Amino acid sequence: MSAFFEIKNLEAGYGNSKVLFDVSLKIAEGEFVTLMGRNGMGKSTTIRSIMGILKPTAGEIYHDGTRIDGLASHKIAKRGIGFVPEGRHIFPNLSVRENLLMAQIKRGSANEWDVDSVFDFFPRLAERMSNGGDQLSGGEQQMLAIGRALMTNPYLLILDEATEGLAPIIRDEIWDQLGKLKAMGVSILIVDKELDALSELADHHFIIEKGEIVWQGDNQALMSNPAIHEKFLGV
Amino acid sequence: MTTGLFVEQSLNGLQLGVMLFLVTAGLTLVFGIMDFINLAHGSLFMFGAFLAATFVKITGIFWLALILAVLATGLIGFVMEFLVLRRFYHRSHLDQVLLTFGFILVFNDITRIIWGSIPLPMPLPEILSMPVQIMPGVMYPSFRIAILVLGLIVALCLFLIIERTRLGMWIRAGASDRQMTSALGVNVGLVFTLVFAAGAALAALAGIMSGPISAVQIGMGEPILILALVVTVIGGIGSVKGALIAAIMIGMVDTFGRVMFPPAISSILIYLLMVLILAFRPRGLFPANV
Ligand SMILES: Nc1ncnc2c1ncn2[C@@H]1O[C@H](COP(=O)(O)OP(=O)(O)OP(=O)(O)O)[C@@H](O)[C@H]1O
Ligand SMILES: [Mg+2]
Numbered sequence: 001m002s003a004f005f006e007i008k009n010l011e012a013g014y015g016n017s018k019v020l021f022d023v024s025l026k027i028a029e030g031e032f033v034t035l036m037g038r039n040g041m042g043k044s045t046t047i048r049s050i051m052g053i054l055k056p057t058a059g060e061i062y063h064d065g066t067r068i069d070g071l072a073s074h075k076i077a078k079r080g081i082g083f084v085p086e087g088r089h090i091f092p093n094l095s096v097r098e099n100l101l102m103a104q105i106k107r108g109s110a111n112e113w114d115v116d117s118v119f120d121f122f123p124r125l126a127e128r129m130s131n132g133g134d135q136l137s138g139g140e141q142q143m144l145a146i147g148r149a150l151m152t153n154p155y156l157l158i159l160d161e162a163t164e165g166l167a168p169i170i171r172d173e174i175w176d177q178l179g180k181l182k183a184m185g186v187s188i189l190i191v192d193k194e195l196d197a198l199s200e201l202a203d204h205h206f207i208i209e210k211g212e213i214v215w216q217g218d219n220q221a222l223m224s225n226p227a228i229h230e231k232f233l234g235v
Numbered sequence: 236m237t238t239g240l241f242v243e244q245s246l247n248g249l250q251l252g253v254m255l256f257l258v259t260a261g262l263t264l265v266f267g268i269m270d271f272i273n274l275a276h277g278s279l280f281m282f283g284a285f286l287a288a289t290f291v292k293i294t295g296i297f298w299l300a301l302i303l304a305v306l307a308t309g310l311i312g313f314v315m316e317f318l319v320l321r322r323f324y325h326r327s328h329l330d331q332v333l334l335t336f337g338f339i340l341v342f343n344d345i346t347r348i349i350w351g352s353i354p355l356p357m358p359l360p361e362i363l364s365m366p367v368q369i370m371p372g373v374m375y376p377s378f379r380i381a382i383l384v385l386g387l388i389v390a391l392c393l394f395l396i397i398e399r400t401r402l403g404m405w406i407r408a409g410a411s412d413r414q415m416t417s418a419l420g421v422n423v424g425l426v427f428t429l430v431f432a433a434g435a436a437l438a439a440l441a442g443i444m445s446g447p448i449s450a451v452q453i454g455m456g457e458p459i460l461i462l463a464l465v466v467t468v469i470g471g472i473g474s475v476k477g478a479l480i481a482a483i484m485i486g487m488v489d490t491f492g493r494v495m496f497p498p499a500i501s502s503i504l505i506y507l508l509m510v511l512i513l514a515f516r517p518r519g520l521f522p523a524n525v
Contacts, residue, residue, distance in 0.1 A: 072422075072424075073414070074421055074422045077417070077418055077420035078420045083419070091407070091408045091411045091412060093411050094404060094411075098404050102404035102405055102416075103420065152420055
């Protein structure tokens with residue numbers, strides 16, 4: 001049986017500088033999986049490769065048994081992979097409502113995300129509905145970036161540094177909502193540095209060092225092994 | 236300045252503005268979304284005028300000729316983008332400028348081969364060749380009124396598409412952050428081909444509109460291209476709203492400048508305006524990228 005999502009021996013880089021040397025990871029349906037590692041180790045590069053923004057130079061990526069590496073970015077999103085990028089990338093020239101609407105992909109099942117349900121999910125956004133994307137606080141932008149990815153009704157949601165630089169109260173709000181998404185059955189791949197919050201939600205962890213997956217294990221294994229934290233995460 | 240002259244010049248200015256907007260809409264979006272500089276945009280303006288003049292001769296029906304010429308130029312734009320330009324999106328601006336400058340030369344020569352070097356007349360339908368009285372003692376060519384109205388309608392439709400539809404959101408999102416837009420499932424390449432073809436069609440419409448006023452001749456697109464680049468920069472690259480406001484501003488300033496100042500000053504007025512605006516808003520009035 002093929003995995004819900006799988007990366008096999010991925011290699012990628014920018015121009016002549018190779019960044020990913022050997023990245024393999026697997027996500028089962030409904031799982032909450034983290035990708036951790038110190039700054040500059042290749043987390044965002046891995047995610048950009050998944051999204052088709054960067055073309056891998058070797059290796060394979062599978063979603064639902066279909067090979068997706070080499071597909072155009074928009075086709076990968078259409079397949080049901082939702083993307084919350086590092087740095088949020090809100091469209092400043094679109095209103096909050098338009099930032100959501102432009103991303104809507106209907107998949108013809110019940111209980112799909114739409115503008116109203118995203119506003120229920122992040123009530124702060126509802127208050128800012130007709131504001132421009134450039135008039136939001138960092139926390140609001142982050143919520144909008146998550147809401148926008150939800151509008152594509154993803155089966156797998158990928159988040160890159162979704163709590164970075166935010167006030168603790170906003171972070172907690174985001175962690176709570178990610179918990180709800182997990183409960184709804186959305187598979188999640190997340191890059192983040194907040195180990196405490198991650199350990200509450202994660203099923204499985206992957207650690208990347210200089211473009212290679214150097215450790216993986218379930219949450220129990222990571223939490224009971226402080227040596228790993230120090231060696232690879234610098235905490 | 237008498238009230239009559241003022242009204243007449245205001246209409247002229249508005250009309251120039253609307254025409255400039257139609258030319259610039261495509262240019263600014265192409266620049267904004269694909270970061271592509273298309274100097275040959277003025278050639279599409281010229282093709283529109285030549286094709287319309289020819290179709291009028293063949294069909295004898297002005298409005299039919301107008302529609303045919305607009306569609307045909309849209310098709311030329313589509314083919315040009317599909318076959319050649321899309322291979323240059325990832326190249327440097329210098330490569331793009333050289334390529335599209337080459338297109339200008341080729342297009343001008345093709346025009347010369349097909350139509351010859353003598354300017355063509357653009358025959359007008361009868362109802363549009365009579366002047367009408369717009370206020371006591373002030374006559375105004377009805378053709379100019381018609382193109383003003385048509386231009387305003389097209390500008391309004393375009394504005395509504397950009398500001399109110401899903402396609403418009405994709406276009407604006409693409410102009411701001413192309414990579415993010417496609418990572419959310421939007422086929423930006425397809426949207427762009429559409430934008431390019433539509434931009435070509437609008438440039439053609441503008442060319443047809445200016446045909447009876449200036450003449451239908453080789454090289455008529457180049458001065459317009461310069462003005463359209465000024466409008467693009469003032470309005471903010473990638474912004475249709477900015478292009479509309481900047482085009483009307485340029486149309487008014489240029490028209491009144493010619494009436495009120497000696498040529499030495501009036502000819503540089505719009506560039507002074509550009510310098511002034513860029514001094515305070517270096518990225519133009521409504522930049523799409525941040
Ligand atoms: N656009 C780029 N061009 C060239 N090199 C890049 C580019 N983006 C990232 N790199 C390099 O690739 C390496 C991996 O970067 P990446 O962004 O994947 O790291 P990361 O693990 O996400 O780090 P962080 O925790 O800081 O976000 C780094 O050495 C970085 O300098
Ligand atoms: Mg990163």
